[in-house]
Amino acid sequence: MIAKKLFEEISTKLGETIDNSPVKDVEKNVKAMLGSAFNRMDLVTREEFEIQQAVLQKTREKLAELEARLAALENGDSGDAA
Numbered sequence: 001m002i003a004k005k006l007f008e009e010i011s012t013k014l015g016e017t018i019d020n021s022p023v024k025d026v027e028k029n030v031k032a033m034l035g036s037a038f039n040r041m042d043l044v045t046r047e048e049f050e051i052q053q054a055v056l057q058k059t060r061e062k063l064a065e066l067e068a069r070l071a072a073l074e075n076g077d078s079g080d081a082a
Contacts, residue, residue: 018024044052
């Protein structure tokens with residue numbers, strides 16, 4: 001019980017110390033710098049990536065279907081010409 005209270009008190013004091021120290025400012029500055037760097041990299045969100053991945057998958061499926069139809073037509077035409 002005493003150890004728990006001591007732990008809570010130390011935790012509270014450390015929290016107050018960090019809140020009043022330049023650590024918070026450094027954290028804010030680092031987040032701002034990283035955000036700026038990520039914006040310059042022209043990154044996409046995970047959602048945008050997954051949408052484009054789904055579009056690409058559908059396109060590949062359609063291409064395979066069209067290739068199969070074309071092959072069937074070519075085989076049918078060459079059989080009629082002979």
